[in-house]
Amino acid sequence: MRLILAVALALIAGSVGAETRVPQSRAEISMSFAPLVREAAxxxxxxxxxxxxxxxxxxFADDPFFGEFFRNFTQAQxxxxxxxxxxxxxxxxxxxxxxxxxxxxxxxxxxxxxxxxxxxxxxxxxxxxxxxxxxxxDGASDMPHLQLRDSDTVEVGELTLAIGNPFGVGQTVSSGIVSGLARSGLATGNMRGYFIQTDAPINPGNSGGALIDVQGRLIGINTSILTRSGGSNGIGFAIPASLVEQFMAQARAGNDRFLRPWSGFRGQAVDADLSDSLGLALPGGVVISDLHDASPFAEVGLEIGDVILAVDSRPVNTPAEMVYRMSVRGIGARITVDYIRDGSPVEARVTLIAPPEEPAREETVLGRGALLEGLRLARLNPALRDELGLDEGAEGVIVLDPGAVGARVGLRAGDILLSVGRYVIERPGDAARILRQATGRVALQVQRGNRRLALRFRV
The missing domain is CATH 2.40.10.10 (Trypsin-like serine proteases)
Known part of the structure; x- marks a missing residue:
């Protein structure tokens, strides 16, 4: 009887204010999402x-013999x-x-x-x-817009709507629930991200669209699906609105590139096997496996082997979660870090900093007449690693641009130059000097991802 009365009251309320009201109760929502869609779409x-x-x-474009036969087919249009x-x-x-x-x-x-x-x-x-x-x-004013919601207030089981333009058919709305939080084992862009999971159907074209709650607030930006067929299987992922808010703040501040706080350490998730070896009662957290001397975490006393459990009382269980927690706070923020050392809980306050430009990049371009003319090299440091999206442990001299000649011998942007002949390369100037003196056969050792390659050519 109470349910019937609630539905009747909702029907009356809907007939009176259907043009402007957002559904406020489960009974209203069960009847229609239309008022909510009219407000958010x-x-x-x-x-x-x-x-x-x-x-x-x-x-065959650069082949001295076959290039003549394929001349008309080698022009890159x-x-x-x-x-x-x-x-x-x-x-x-x-x-x-x-x-x-x-x-x-x-x-x-x-x-x-x-x-x-x-x-x-x-x-x-x-x-x-x-x-x-x-x-x-360009030239926009008085635009309709959505309010951002703090992603940490989102709970599994909440009703959601996904709004976007799937397959180019026009604006489409699909409904579902929040089916998971803190999903960090999936790739987006060129790194592993941190997502809200939903079963609201998301398809190609929905990318960049809105995932909203029943108050019409933005809780995430739809970005990807987990699928084997290319269609939606009800497992979609959205980038949390709290990270979007930090992006918007940096754009307002004039940044053209997103600046992440620098942790200065590498870590790994603590699974059941690792928790036993560390003497932890339960698996969880991120154990520090490598720590830079200039890290803000090292500055306040954290050490290799410490297990970070939470940032600002929010649990972190993967390196991606750690990056997310730092990113939403931003450079200059002061965070509280809870960690375990030798079985005892410890708390520290860490001020987040930008990746430092130390050591200097020493960017070098090989000039006219050089063996690999146009080759552009730089010494890796934390700031450059962040710009290029490289792992914290990447060290050495990196190829920023192989130049036309370098590309022909097999070099690629992103390669780390390890040696020229028998000479180990530690700084860009070393490579420039040795390549100026090279004669005969030249062998380059490079690191490309997880592979070590030898590139050989004749001067």
Whole structure:
């Protein structure tokens, strides 16, 4: 009887204020999401991005013999590549968030609103590692926008709506629940991220769209699905709104690249086997396996072997969670770290800092007449590792640009140059000096990802 009365009252309320009211009770929600969608949908946009890319060159392009036969087939003609996705308006002056993979390297971005208004947009800040980008609509004002919700208040089981433009069919709404939190074992961009999981159907084109709660607040940006067939299997992932808020703040501050706080350590998740060896009652936390001397964590007394359990009372169980917790606080923030040392709980206050430029990069470009003319090298330091998305343990001299000659002998951007002949390379100047003196056959040793390669050529 109470349920019938609640439904009747909800029907009366819906008939009176259906145009403006957002559902406030489970009974109202069970009948219709329409009022909620009417309020939230205008802030979700369609994004059309265009980029110009070089066509793949023929493998015979630089061959002295076969190149003559394939001359007419080796011209790399630029081609236009289009992408389609979604975005969310965050402010009345037209700040929009979307995924990096939707707008990355785009030369032209067009944004279409729910009411069919169109705007061109420029990129304020983008980050491939987090797969997020902040855009500015040109000449926009009085835009509909969504309120951001603190992601730490989201709970498993909450009702959610996913709004986007799947398959380019037009704005579409799907419903579901929050089915998981702190998902960090999945790749986005070029690193492993930290996600909210939902069973609301998400399909290609939904990328960059909104995941909202029953109050119409943004809880995440839809970014990927887990699928074997290419279709939605009810396992979708969204980037938490708290990270989006930090991106927006940095864009407002004038940053064109997202700056993450630097931990200065490498760590690994504590599983059951590792917890036994560390003498922990339960698996959990992140154990410090390597620690830089300039790390802010080392400065307050943390050591290799310490197990970090929480940041600001929020548990961290993977390195990705640690990166997320630091990122949402931002550079200059002071965080509380709870950790275990020799079985005893310890607490420390850590001030988050930007990756330092120490040692100096010593960027070097081999000039005209050099053996590998145009080769651009730099010495790795924390700031450069962060820019390139490299592991904290990456050291040495990195190839920033192989140049035309270096590319022909097999060098690639991102290679770490280990040696030239029998000479170990420790600084960019070493490589420049040795290559100027090289004669005859030259052998380069490089580290490419997890592989060590030997590149040989004749001067």
């Amino acid at each position: 205008p802030a979700v946009v369609n994004i059309y991005a265009r980029r110009v890319v070089e066509a793949r060159r023929s493998p 630029p081609r236009v590549q289009n992408s389609l996705g979604s975005g969310v308006i965050l402010s009345d002056d037209g700040i929009v968030v979307s995924n990096y993979h939707v707008i990355g390297q785009a030369t032209d971005i067009r944004v279409v609103l729910n009411d069919r208004r169109e705007y061109s947009a420029s990129v304020l800040l983008s980050d491939e590692q987090s797969d997020l980008a902040i855009l500015q609509l």
